[in-house]
Amino acid sequence: MTKTGLLICSNPFRLLRIFPQIQCHVQNTLYVHFCPLPVLDKKAVRHRLTIIDAYKNLNIINVDVRILLCGLKGTLGSQIATKRPVDVIFYDDHIKSEELDSVVSSLSNKSPDFKTVFVQPNEDSDSSIDMKENTQYNKVESKLFENVVLGGTFDRLHNGHKILLSTAALKCTKKLTVGVTDIIMLKSKKLWEIIEPCSTRISNVEGFLKDIDPTLEYDVLPIYDIYGPTIHDPAFEMIILSEETMKGGELINEKRLNAGLQPLEILPLPLLEEKKSTVDCCQEEENKISSSNYRMRLLGTVLKSPQPNTNIPATPYVIGLTGGIASGKSSISNYLKELGAYVINADTLAHGLYDINQPAYQPIIDTFGSAILNVNNEVDRKKLGAIVFTSKDKLDQLNQIMWPLILQKIKILIESVKDHNIVVLEAAVLLTANWQVHCHEIWVSIIPEVEAIKRLQERNHLSEIDSRNRINSQPLNSEYVKNANVLFSTLWSYDCTRIQIRRAWNNLLIRVSKIHRFQ
Numbered sequence: 309m310t311k312t313g314l315l316i317c318s319n320p321f322r323l324l325r326i327f328p329q330i331q332c333h334v335q336n337t338l339y340v341h342f343c344p345l346p347v348l349d350k351k352a353v354r355h356r357l358t359i360i361d362a363y364k365n366l367n368i369i370n371v372d373v374r375i376l377l378c379g380l381k382g383t384l385g386s387q388i389a390t391k392r393p394v395d396v397i398f399y400d401d402h403i404k405s406e407e408l409d410s411v412v413s414s415l416s417n418k419s420p421d422f423k424t425v426f427v428q429p430n431e432d433s434d435s436s437i438d439m440k441e442n443t444q445y446n447k448v449e450s451k452l453f454e455n456v457v458l459g460g461t462f463d464r465l466h467n468g469h470k471i472l473l474s475t476a477a478l479k480c481t482k483k484l485t486v487g488v489t490d491i492i493m494l495k496s497k498k499l500w501e502i503i504e505p506c507s508t509r510i511s512n513v514e515g516f517l518k519d520i521d522p523t524l525e526y527d528v529l530p531i532y533d534i535y536g537p538t539i540h541d542p543a544f545e546m547i548i549l550s551e552e553t554m555k556g557g558e559l560i561n562e563k564r565l566n567a568g569l570q571p572l573e574i575l576p577l578p579l580l581e582e583k584k585s586t587v588d589c590c591q592e593e594e595n596k597i598s599s600s601n602y603r604m605r606l607l608g609t610v611l612k613s614p615q616p617n618t619n620i621p622a623t624p625y626v627i628g629l630t631g632g633i634a635s636g637k638s639s640i641s642n643y644l645k646e647l648g649a650y651v652i653n654a655d656t657l658a659h660g661l662y663d664i665n666q667p668a669y670q671p672i673i674d675t676f677g678s679a680i681l682n683v684n685n686e687v688d689r690k691k692l693g694a695i696v697f698t699s700k701d702k703l704d705q706l707n708q709i710m711w712p713l714i715l716q717k718i719k720i721l722i723e724s725v726k727d728h729n730i731v732v733l734e735a736a737v738l739l740t741a742n743w744q745v746h747c748h749e750i751w752v753s754i755i756p757e758v759e760a761i762k763r764l765q766e767r768n769h770l771s772e773i774d775s776r777n778r779i780n781s782q783p784l785n786s787e788y789v790k791n792a793n794v795l796f797s798t799l800w801s802y803d804c805t806r807i808q809i810r811r812a813w814n815n816l817l818i819r820v821s822k823i824h825r826f827q
């Protein structure tokens with residue numbers, strides 16, 4: 309298995325018959341270079357369109373495919389400068405030996421021990437229509453523009469993004485501007501908390517573009533509204549949009565006209581559909597290839613590797629499960645219990661401490677007065693909640709009494725666990741109380757604030773204001789996510805929650821068994 313491959317292909321229409329032959333030999337990146345095609349004839353235009361079909365059908369390979377544009381554009385200069393060093397050069401049976409030699413010598417970034425490997429397409433027939441021409445794209449005429457612009461979020465660059473960017477680069481002859489949405493524009497998106505930082509997305513877009521076509525000038529910049537620079541710059545001539553963002557294109561042109569600028573020519577591209585797998589995939593995923601689907605698939609996986617915690621015993625392995633109010637922690641720990649974990653619930657421990665004769669009883673009366681008792685002289689948690697969730701000082705006072713007592717109970721319980729390897733410590737206050745130091749890893753559940761309010765109104769019969777007060781007494785989702793080794797969201801169906809938990813549990817068992825093997 310090699311990290312990076314370069315496939316020299318004689319004809320874009322043969323790609324799909326060649327890919328299966330080489331996918332098992334490449335681990336990370338596969339560059340594709342087409343031997344130069346005649347420029348500006350009808351066939352060349354069709355070949356350009358084939359890029360769309362190629363990326364569309366390449367989901368089968370789990371590698372980062374990058375189709376180099378120099379062969380298609382006829383702009384091959386003296387060098388093919390890939391960002392990553394090429395370990396293997398594959399070439400098909402129509403590539404002449406002098407063409408192979410020419411590409412090998414013009415490839416500037418090769419591993420010292422690179423190899424060349426001949427690939428025979430899958431079947432013997434020499435059909436050149438392996439990828440059916442997509443009539444949808446035949447409307448795209450061959451007109452080229454000096455200055456092209458497009459925008460997007462570009463989280464975790466996928467084939468849909470690659471089509472947009474490649475089409476823009478193919479239509480462009482001088483400067484390509486890409487607006488990348490800043491995080492402030494994204495807070496209504498699904499799982500926005502794990503969208504890559506804007507700087508990472510910018511550098512990924514720039515890196516991809518420079519890789520596929522180093523001959524153009526690029527300006528990849530953050531944007532803070534849907535317009536970015538499009539409404540001020542007279543130089544822009546064309547904008548590439550996906551079907552979903554057509555409305556944005558119309559708004560841009562309205563503003564341009566109002567500012568006395570030429571409207572942009574609009575090239576809309578259809579969204580790429582994605583076939584859903586029936587296992588290990590939430591049915592709520594979107595039918596198109598999308599970054600939100602990618603983010604959903606990260607739920608239950610390790611987002612950040614846990615660092616060994618040598619301050620606590622290796623066994624039992626303690627997972628701190630936390631997240632905002634009503635984020636589904638109890639549902640998650642119930643399922644983890646079914647899977648074999650020992651669950652400690654900090655809320656339940658706290659409740660027990662309020663009983664008459666238990667250590668919190670008297671300090672609570674001393675601090676909050678006997679008005680918080682009910683007719684049976686028991687602590688009325690509803691009354692206490694109404695006081696502490698509307699006053700930060702009061703909540704701090706309660707925490708100062710309760711947290712050391714709860715922690716004492718937690719430690720005793722963890723020490724007493726004999727017949728379980730994995731303990732789940734469920735606590736909304738895990739991070740604020742600094743109890744993560746008693747855990748080996750942190751698992752976090754998040755839901756959007758509107759959903760938390762809805763659940764608190766339904767489950768706890770709280771008013772919207774009381775719900776907000778409770779939410780505001782806890783860290784923001786983004787704060788929880790920063791600390792998460794594994795992330796869940798219970799925003800969708802119970803089935804979807806279970807898929808995430810099974811994924812996390814299966815991975816956890818592998819991690820834990822490795823740790824125990826090395827002891």
Ligand SMILES: CC(C)(COP(=O)(O)OP(=O)(O)OC[C@H]1O[C@@H](n2cnc3c(N)ncnc32)[C@H](O)[C@@H]1O)[C@@H](O)C(=O)NCCC(=O)NCCS
Pocket residue numbers: 632633634654655658659689690692693696703706707710711734735736737738778781782
């Ligand atoms: C204030 C109290 C009496 C309200 O009791 P009530 O039965 O209405 O709520 P319950 O205990 O089930 O808590 C529900 C949720 O409120 C949130 N919450 C509870 N305590 C806190 C706190 N100190 N800070 C922030 N959020 C909290 C959590 O999301 C919790 O899951 C109770 O929550 C409490 O004793 N809190 C202080 C002790 C504590 O920190 N417990 C939480 C351990 S995770």
Ligand SMILES: Nc1ncnc2c1ncn2[C@@H]1O[C@H](COP(=O)(O)OP(=O)(O)OP(=O)(O)O)[C@@H](O)[C@H]1O
Pocket residue numbers: 631632633634635636637638639640655736763767798799800801802803805
């Ligand atoms: N897909 C889902 N997975 C889990 N819980 C869900 C889901 N959909 C809705 N819920 C509901 O969300 C509510 C909150 O769940 P749960 O009680 O597990 O949250 P919690 O984080 O433990 O709350 P608290 O912070 O109050 O202890 C419950 O009423 C639960 O039924």
